[in-house]
Amino acid sequence: MIRAVHIDDEPAAREHLALLLADLAADVRLVGQYADITAGQQALEEHRPDLLFLDVEMPGGDGFELLRRMGRWDFHVVFTTAFQRYAIQAIRFSALDYLLKPVQADELRAALDRATKDKAPADAGHQEQVVDNLSADPSALRVLVSHGGRQHAILPADILYCRAENNYTEIHLQGGRRFLCARTLKDYDDMLQDRGFLRVHRSFLVNRAAVENAPSQGPLRLTDGTAVEVSVRRRAQVIEALRA
Known part of the structure; x- marks a missing residue:
């Protein structure tokens, strides 16, 4: 059973994802949904999930800020975002997963399949590079690649x-x-x-x-x-x- 947490400030988005997961994924248990990154971070520390669905644009701190605060995480991250060019570019460069809102059933299923295959958390060095990338000016973004058992920016x-x-x-x-x-x-x-x-x-x-x-x-x-x-x-x- 995959244990998931969802952080999104939009009630409709939280309800939509919960309904999709209930319909599509008997192997996923949504252990909590939260409207801001402060409550979300507390829940992550309490529940220790396998999977996090994380909105990018939120008042009071975006999804990138949550990862910057944590510094290290041991769950698979799937960002959810409306089309926002820089955010998507930063996510792609960082070799992270994302879903465009409104989340579509087939894309959610594909993301769940990827999360199932990618159960091992990234090493600390890679996560540090991810945080740097998500904090970077667009012109300073680096492509993060895995090669020979090491991460390269x-x-x-x-x-x-x-x-x-x-x-x-x-x-x-x-x-x-x-x-x-x-x-x-x-x-x-x-x-x-x-x-x-x-x-x-x-x-x-x-x-x-x-x-x-x-x-x-x-x-x-x-x-x-x-x-x-x-x-x-x-x-x-x-x-x-x-x-x-």
């Missing part, structure tokens, strides 16, 4: 390109370092498209600042000498974007 500007490896992504950095990450290229495309990255092929996402030469035919040439293939159907759009 990467500045988007240090990424040359990303390459798809089935359901994984290989991130290539300046200086020759690279990380194989358990997220799809689409995840990184969604995350980085507002940071100067361009999808040039189904298998490649490039940092525009790293493109040294963009010929009308043939591959792109990056600053480290890497040749990156451009798909035929994307070429005109890619060349136009790079020359803008």
Whole structure:
């Protein structure tokens, strides 16, 4: 049985999630719902849940502030938020889970499945990086990745390109370092498209600042000498974007 806590200042949102969980998830017991992060933090310390549904935008302190106060946590976090661009970007960069309001049944079920698979709490170093990221100015956000049993915080500007490896992504950095990450290229495309990255092929996402030469035919040439293939159907759009 998964024990869950829900923190959200909107009564309608609390009722909606409770009804969805009752209908969808016999394996989840909602042990408490709270309207602010002060009461919510007390409940987390008392109930020690496996799962926290946490609203981002609340009066008296947002969901990010709760994690900053706690510093360390041993439950899976799923943020719930209305579309708020920076909040979602910070959550994605931090490799955390989120649901858009109003929460949809299929998306909730997928989040519960992910929470079930991810029962081990993140290490203290990763959680410290998460708190730093959620506190950061948008321009200072780092991509948090797990590689080789360690957590790494990467500045988007240090990424040359990303390459798809089935359901994984290989991130290539300046200086020759690279990380194989358990997220799809689409995840990184969604995350980085507002940071100067361009999808040039189904298998490649490039940092525009790293493109040294963009010929009308043939591959792109990056600053480290890497040749990156451009798909035929994307070429005109890619060349136009790079020359803008």
